[in-house]
Amino acid sequence: MMTATGSGLVAEGISLGFGGLQVLSDVSLTLKPGVITGLIGPNGAGKTSLFNCLTGLYHGQRGHSSFGGTPLDGMGPAQRAACGITRSFQNLAMCPELSLLENVLVGLTLKRRSGWFSAFVPTPAQRAEQEDTERRAIAALNELGIASAAHHKPSDLPPGTLRLAEIARAIASEPRAILLDEPAAGLNAVETRDLMRALKRLMRPDLVLLVVEHDMDLIMELCEHIYVLNFGRMIANGTPAEIRAHPDVIRVYLGDDADD
Numbered sequence: 001m002m003t004a005t006g007s008g009l010v011a012e013g014i015s016l017g018f019g020g021l022q023v024l025s026d027v028s029l030t031l032k033p034g035v036i037t038g039l040i041g042p043n044g045a046g047k048t049s050l051f052n053c054l055t056g057l058y059h060g061q062r063g064h065s066s067f068g069g070t071p072l073d074g075m076g077p078a079q080r081a082a083c084g085i086t087r088s089f090q091n092l093a094m095c096p097e098l099s100l101l102e103n104v105l106v107g108l109t110l111k112r113r114s115g116w117f118s119a120f121v122p123t124p125a126q127r128a129e130q131e132d133t134e135r136r137a138i139a140a141l142n143e144l145g146i147a148s149a150a151h152h153k154p155s156d157l158p159p160g161t162l163r164l165a166e167i168a169r170a171i172a173s174e175p176r177a178i179l180l181d182e183p184a185a186g187l188n189a190v191e192t193r194d195l196m197r198a199l200k201r202l203m204r205p206d207l208v209l210l211v212v213e214h215d216m217d218l219i220m221e222l223c224e225h226i227y228v229l230n231f232g233r234m235i236a237n238g239t240p241a242e243i244r245a246h247p248d249v250i251r252v253y254l255g256d257d258a259d260d
């Protein structure tokens with residue numbers, strides 16, 4: 001039997017340009033459920049642009065994408081989110097006035113079925129829905145090991161906790177795909193290790209998980225399957241061992257190191 005995520009999140013032959021600048025050229029990838037997939041490449045390779053194509057923020061001039069066999073072409077971010085595709089942003093987007101728990105709740109409340117009127121005159125059914133939302137938010141914070149920070153304001157918390165909270169906000173909406181753009185950016189080594197552990201822990205057989213990173217070591221440790229972008233072209237994909245031994249990848253990353 002096919003699961004809801006079935007064949008996964010698939011992009012085929014995506015080309016994207018801005019004016020005279022070709023950002024992606026005939027790029028394809030398949031994000032399989034149950035597999036943590038990595039996307040790496042030097043800065044400017046087009047990783048975020050491809051990420052934006054997958055989430056519907058950008059639309060390529062060519063190519064197709066689908067999720068569990070359902071075509072996504074022409075769908076914007078809201079429609080793709082309704083299909084269960086959730087994303088993080090490269091920069092944190094937490095409301096500073098709200099506690100961590102409230103920040104997670106805000107994302108969920110937007111998806112609630114009952115309207116604004118219930119905020120003033122809640123019926124028992126609506127109260128039950130609100131309780132269910134809170135339960136899911138707390139469960140998500142628990143799953144990421146940060147429930148003890150639930151009532152703190154973002155400004156009182158370290159970047160590692162905020163990053164985990166962002167992911168909690170994503171999983172609380174019970175997504176079928178989670179796409180993360182450089183989740184370890186701005187984190188120290190300990191926070192990065194906690195993040196990796198949390199991502200491995202939340203993996204499930206029916207979940208699509210994509211992690212975009214320019215740090216090769218991190219992706220090697222975390223991911224089962226890795227795609228490599230360079231100058232808007234997919235130059236390799238395979239297991240960590242295959243990627244590590246790939247001549248084009250070695251060339252790109254030695255060149256990248258020489259620049260740093």
Ligand SMILES: Nc1ncnc2c1ncn2[C@@H]1O[C@H](COP(=O)(O)OP(=O)(O)O)[C@@H](O)[C@H]1O
Pocket residue numbers: 018021023041042043044045046047048049050
């Ligand atoms: N909205 C946009 N308009 C014009 N150029 C863009 C836009 N988005 C990305 N680019 C360009 O696409 C190229 C790839 O950028 P990006 O996808 O952010 O790379 P990466 O995430 O791998 O560092 C860069 O040259 C960048 O300037």
Ligand SMILES: [Mg+2]
Pocket residue numbers: 047048049090
């Ligand atoms: Mg980027």
